Amino acid sequence: MDPIPAYALIATDLDGTLLRGDDTVSDRSLAALARVARAGARHLVVTGRPAPRVRPLLADLGSTGLAVCGQGAQVYNAGTGRLLWSVRLDRELAETALGKIEAEVGQVYAAVDQDGVDGLMLIEPGYRMPHPTLPAVRVGRRDDLWCEPISKVLLRHATLSDDALAAVARAAVGSLATVTMSGPGTVELQPSGVTKATGLALAADRLGIGAERALAFGDMPNDIPMFHWAGRGVAMADAHPELKAVADEITVSNEDDGVAVVLEGLFPTD
Known part of the structure; x- marks a missing residue:
């Protein structure tokens, strides 16, 4: 049986984190996420963008699993094209x-x-x-x-x-x-009470993965609850000071493939 990876869930913000400034995911980042998948870990997009504005990016990533959208107000299934959970603001x-x-x-x-x-x-x-x-x-x-x-x-x-x-x-x-x-x-x-952490916790529970085995990447204060929830939080080099203050690690910028740099160290090539 293959060994269980230390981090079974990789949660990435999009803007300023996984995405470059031109709204694309670099080839290096795509290759790093492929390593994650081959190791048996799961990648979840956790973004402030609502589901309709995330679907094209999920298609580009080849994602057919869950995504946390709308700052945690939505859990979206890319495979079925349906919301599994949604909270409205009155x-x-x-x-x-x-x-x-x-x-x-x-x-x-x-x-x-x-x-x-x-x-x-x-x-x-x-x-x-x-x-x-x-x-x-x-x-x-x-x-x-x-x-x-x-x-x-x-x-x-x-x-x-x-x-x-x-x-x-x-x-x-x-x-x-x-x-x-x-x-x-x-x-x-x-x-009220809805954050990226609440949405991520719901998605992780569906996947049967505990917070201690989650690794989160982000760049802005809205990622702070996610960092508090996850076992480890990695901030981008140009992240907001409030997020850097609670991060366990700081990587290079999104333009320099900061997510990929960390994942390459955790998930070696086959």
């Missing part, structure tokens, strides 16, 4: 949360990810997409954001930094929602 609560934030900092600009495997990203007037390669539909007014069930709200402010906006949002929103920062220009509201 739309009235989301409006209330936005009002509380705007009472503190003035106007913010909002977008939403709709729930479901075919959900759209809707953006209100004034919202600038931080990731221009992702598809979005511009609506005429904020009320139009709430036309269908949503999984999260994305926020931007004209002058505040991401860190400052996230801090104000946490204080203003309290327990109404979970506030995360997942990338440049990306502060988000998601269902």
Whole structure:
């Protein structure tokens, strides 16, 4: 019988971690993930992107297994094209949360990810997409954001930094929602108590793998709960300082194939 790998679950964030700046996965990273698969370990994408914006990347990776999407609000089965688990953000609560934030900092600009495997990203007037390669539909007014069930709200402010906006949002929103920062220009509201860790724990339980045998890679504060849950957390070289502070290891940047560098050491060639 083949030996069981020390890490049976490899959990990778996408943007700023597994993906390069051009939204591609390098040949070196693909080869490293192939090593993981040959060793009998599982690779799970764990991303803030909702399922509809992850499906093309999963196809490129040849993934037919599970993926954790929408900051942990969705567990998606790439093989069947169906959500195994999904949590919605109450739309009235989301409006209330936005009002509380705007009472503190003035106007913010909002977008939403709709729930479901075919959900759209809707953006209100004034919202600038931080990731221009992702598809979005511009609506005429904020009320139009709430036309269908949503999984999260994305926020931007004209002058505040991401860190400052996230801090104000946490204080203003309290327990109404979970506030995360997942990338440049990306502060988000998601269902209260939902994080990448909750989604990853659900997926790992389905696979029969314990947290102690999970290795997680990330670059932003939204990866902190995942690092706390997993047996080991690896931050990218240019990761946010808050994530580096809780990481067990720091690798090179995503542009230098930081995920592959670590995996090549853990999973030797055949």
